[in-house]
Amino acid sequence: MSSLDIKELLQFLRKRWWAITVSAVICTVVAALVTIYLITPMYKANSTLYVYKNMASTDTNDVSYNDLLANTQLVKDYRELVKSRQVASAVISELGLTGVTTDDISKKLSVTNKNETRIIQITATDKDPEQAAKIANTVAKVFQEKAVSIMQVNNVQIIDNATVPKNPYKPNLLLNLILGFILGAIVSCGILILVNYFDDTIKTPEDVQKYISVPVIGTIPVFPEK
């Protein structure tokens, strides 16, 4: 595609800016409606724990690179522990949940550690903010017990209990509106370009010259509407 074609295409799109705008606005409205009425808001609650495990290293004062590395390895272990059936079933019985499988609980949980420290964060996701906080707190409690018994961790302390989240983390209304707007604009541009591509009519004097090599002896503009 030559630069002239692109220029013509841009001109073509510029002339139809209203169609693109309308499409973008419609998609934004649809995105807003879907976000507000159709998507169930999801809440996240975090609890943080301090996990200390004595390393094999004899010199505890010197935190070597290997120790840090081992620490990040351990976070993976903790993650699996948090997501284990043992923890999940303990949570279910603790909270007295019914109709919930251990898998359902595991899916709601995620574990991260903060910047290579020994502090790990347990995040619970639920459509009910209070439930999310409850699960996060219960998991932290269960983990505290299990980690010591299963993983021979020296000490686990709960730093922060999960609080009931005020705002859902999902859906993000603003993000969805922006995405809807951009999508609407892109889709309408695509359709217009396609229509333009399949439009094989003569439009300009140059077209006439190009296709039938007959001189254009007159050009009559569109009559203004009365």
Added chain:
Amino acid sequence: MAEPIEKLITHNNPKSPISEAYRMLRTNIQFSSFDKPLKTILVTSTGPSEGKTTTVCNLAVTFAQSGSTTLVIDTDLRKPKVHKVFNTPNIRGLTNILVQKDDFQRMVNETAVENLYVLTCGAIPPNPSELLASNAMKSFIEQLRDKYDIILIDSPPVGTVTDAAILSTIVDGTILVAASGVVEIEGLKRSKELLDNVNANIIGVVLNKLDKTAKGNYYYYYYYYYGEDNKTRTKKRRKKKHRTNGTIQNM
């Protein structure tokens, strides 16, 4: 005097940019042939509704305004429209002359425009193509040459019926009207082929219904610039003016 004409912009608003576009078309026709002046000109198009009749009638008005005795003949014996534009009766016309050998002087209508005369199609015949291909038609056109300065002939679309191709062989030149954004490339190519096959003298293409905002349509701005004074368009006009000048010189 005939009925007033409402639809003709060249008659009702001679100073408009569109009237200027028709005048430029007239000039281009006048200058397109030096040795043998074009007296009989056929106007056709690829398909219907591309603006044949509008072009013929407005062009005829500009010729008449320039002092030429002008005759418009409607040879669209299938869907005649010229009489509607000029508000003239279409009880008798071309077919009466060809079939009944009536005197053409009595069939030609005067119009509200000075120097402009109209010959409507008359009763619609069952065999339009044969009638137009007849020797009677040929000799009739020849006979008119001495009576008028310019004869413009409206015809059916060349891409649909053969009438226009037949007529193109007995006139001095043929103008192909192409509606911008309507006529397809293949259609226009075929029209040219059909006219070339009968060795028609194609004077050129009139690009009609041109979108004034589309790229390359600088003609419009030229007219706009000289036709009316509009401050809001100054910037755009300046940009286009330079290119327009170049085009005019090339003509």
